[in-house]
Amino acid sequence: MKILLIHPQNYLQRHSTGIYGRSLRYAPLTMPTLKALVPPELGATVRVVDEMVEDVNFDTPADVVGITAITGTATRAYQIAARFRARGATVVLGGVHPTLQTDESLQHADTVVRGYAERTWPRLLRDVAADRHQRVYEDAEPFDPAWIVAPDRSAIHRRDYIGWGTVEMSRGCSNHCDFCISHRFHPAYIRRPIGDVIAEIRSIRSRIVFFLDPNLIGDREHAKAFFAELAPLRKWWVGCASLDVVDDPELLGLMAKSGCRGLLMGFESTRPEALAACGKTHNLGKTYAHVVDALHDHGILVQACFVFGFDTDDTSVFDEAAEHIATGRFDLPQISVYTPFPGTPVFDRLASEHRILTRDWTLYNGQNVVFRPQRMTPEELARGTDRVRHRAYSWSALSRRLFVKPLWVKPLVVASYLGFRSYQRRIARAGAELNGA
Ligand code: B12
Ligand code: SF4
CATH class of the missing domain: 3.40.50.280 (Cobalamin-binding domain)
Structure with missing residues (x-):
């Protein structure tokens, strides 16, 4: 065959x-x-x-x-x-x-x-x-996490990926943000047997490991036990975690000791009403500067995801958020447009309100406006998001980020800034090509 x-x-x-x-x-x-x-x-x-x-x-x-x-x-x-x-x-x-x-x-x-x-x-x-x-x-039976096998990594094109040492420690997420498919797709929060994951990581020859988990701290006690086992391997790693990691100093400490060098985190919005409405309640009541400082104190860089187009957003959100992002100490801001993925309750709601503008799934990549926003036009959302992206990667935003501690981080901040500046230009070029196509 x-x-x-x-x-x-x-x-x-x-x-x-x-x-x-x-x-x-x-x-x-x-x-x-x-x-x-x-x-x-x-x-x-x-x-x-x-x-x-x-x-x-x-x-x-x-x-x-x-x-x-x-x-x-x-x-x-x-x-x-x-x-x-x-x-x-x-x-x-x-x-x-x-x-x-x-x-x-x-x-x-x-x-x-x-x-x-x-x-x-x-x-x-x-x-x-x-x-x-x-x-x-x-599969009709409840999923046993031990069924997850070690991937055949010979199928990964190593030369084409800086992050070829990818691994899964868990699947799914215990939170319920309304725009996320995690809780629709995954049957539950799946914790892999720690020994299996450690054995896989040992077999990866790269010093840096990239976790693909939607949220590494979906079960804090499991995460603590895992980080304790990971530390002796002396790897560096990056992954995703929700903001409440800073609520648990023991967890944060173990994470840092186990080699965490960067986290991708969903800050999503600077407005509490947006966070509350989309179910991102674990972000509420947090001062983002404190979150970033806590992570920097542990030597962890922050890739901060922000999303625009919540029903509570009006056009005043852009300048407010752009200022927050440009003056905050986020090492790598990632700016996206709210995207109602089919299969989520949000998609069904917007469809029933006749607010889905296109079912061309190619555009459902977090960079296009595919629905009619509540308090602005689709064009205003697209232009406003673009403006925030430009401000986040302006030279003045970079110069502010250079004050970040610890010192070893500075070259990385500059390199990532330049990488994301080019990424930003390519988004515009790809969009133009698509429109011309
Ligand atoms: C690697 C990755 C990427 C890569 C590649 C994505 C791609 N597939 O093209 C990059 C960096 C490009 C990327 C970008 C984005 N991503 Co992404 N990404 C992932 C990530 C972290 C890992 C995927 C993975 O390897 N999983 C491990 C494997 C083992 O699991 P799996 O793919 O689910 O496969 C299992 C089953 O699903 C099944 N299966 C899957 N495919 C097939 C095929 C066959 C034939 C069979 C039999 C079985 C089968 O078998 C596997 C074993 O059980 C997932 C999160 C996650 N942990 O899954 C998000 C995820 C796929 N990404 C997501 C999103 C939202 C995005 C972005 C929009 C983010 C953004 N704002 O920019 C962009 C846009 C991508 C696009 N092309 O439009 C969502 C998908 C939402 C959706 N409905 O499409 C996910 C699920 C994260 C999430 N929880 O929201 N992403
Ligand atoms: S915390 Fe992240 S992974 Fe979990 S449901 Fe919310 S967006 Fe999805």
């Missing part, structure tokens, strides 16, 4: 002209995981094509083509599916988007795998071999 696994691109992640250069990329583990799950007795050959860094060769011989899709890559996934189905391959779609939009995905594939595939993918492949595969596969 010849199996071809394809990770499709979104126009922003296209390898030649996308916005992410090597220095901003970290490797997904979807296809390396699926490769590791192929049952050995099938004697299959498995090829992985990562369209974020290489082209798909549509002449590749394949009996089964597995394609992953998040919302932003779903349209491209369907195009690829059509080409391989026309050549007689059995096409399987899986991932976040096919799980949350199964009926739509079934129109483009022979089979859709819903949710985690640790047991369904091997079963599906055995069924294909016996010519009895079904239209939909979904």
Whole structure:
């Protein structure tokens, strides 16, 4: 059996002209995981094509083509599916988007795998071999975290990713922010057995490890136990965590001792009413400057995500937030447009209010206005977000960030500033190309 696994691109992640250069990329583990799950007795050959860094060769011989899709890559996934189905391959779609939009995905594939595939993918492949595969596969049993296998990292294109040492410690999140798909897609907060994760990390030759977990501190006690085991490995690592990490000094201390050098964190808004309305209650009552200082005191850099377009946002939010972001000590601000992903209650609400402007999933990548905001026009939201992005990466914002402590951080701040400045220019260029296309 010849199996071809394809990770499709979104126009922003296209390898030649996308916005992410090597220095901003970290490797997904979807296809390396699926490769590791192929049952050995099938004697299959498995090829992985990562369209974020290489082209798909549509002449590749394949009996089964597995394609992953998040919302932003779903349209491209369907195009690829059509080409391989026309050549007689059995096409399987899986991932976040096919799980949350199964009926739509079934129109483009022979089979859709819903949710985690640790047991369904091997079963599906055995069924294909016996010519009895079904239209939909979904594991009915409660998920056992021990089913997660070590991905086959030979499938990662190391030269194309600065972050090729990626790993999962957990899946899902225990919070319920209304715009996030975590609590819709993941059955619960999944804690992997600590020994399994440590063994995987030991096998990664890179000094730096990138955690893909939506929220590493979804279970604080589990996280503490994990960080204590991780510390002796003397790795450096980056990952995502919610702001309430600063509420627990013991957790923060263990995190820093275990090698944490950077956290991506959802600050989302400077306005409490926006945070309350979207369910980001763990951010409420926090002074962002204190959060950043606490992390800097532990030698941890902060990539701070801000989102614009909440129903409570009016046009005055932009200058207010731009000032906050430019004068705050966030090392790497990330500015996005509120995006109602299909499958979330927010998408259903906005659809029922006739406020979804487009179902062109290609635009659902956090950089386009795809819905009608409550208190401004779509154009005002797009222009205002752009303005904040420019201010966040202005020279004066950089000069303020240079006062950051500790000293070893300064070269990193400058490098990341320059990287994100170019990323910002590429967003504009990619948008212009899309409009001209
Ligand atoms: C790596 C990553 C990226 C990469 C690559 C994304 C991509 N897939 O194209 C980059 C950096 C480019 C990226 C960017 C963004 N991302 Co991202 N990213 C991730 C991340 C951290 C890891 C993915 C991963 O490797 N997971 C580990 C693997 C093992 O899990 P998995 O992919 O779910 O696969 C399992 C099952 O789903 C299933 N499965 C999946 N695919 C398939 C296919 C087949 C054939 C089968 C059988 C099974 C199967 O089997 C696997 C084993 O069980 C996830 C969060 C996460 N932890 O999953 C977010 C995530 C995918 N990203 C997300 C978002 C929101 C974004 C951004 C919009 C963020 C932003 N504001 O800029 C952008 C836009 C991306 C775009 N293309 O439009 C959301 C997706 C939301 C959605 N509905 O689309 C996620 C889920 C995070 C979240 N909780 O919100 N991202
Ligand atoms: S804290 Fe982050 S990962 Fe968790 S639900 Fe909110 S946005 Fe999603």
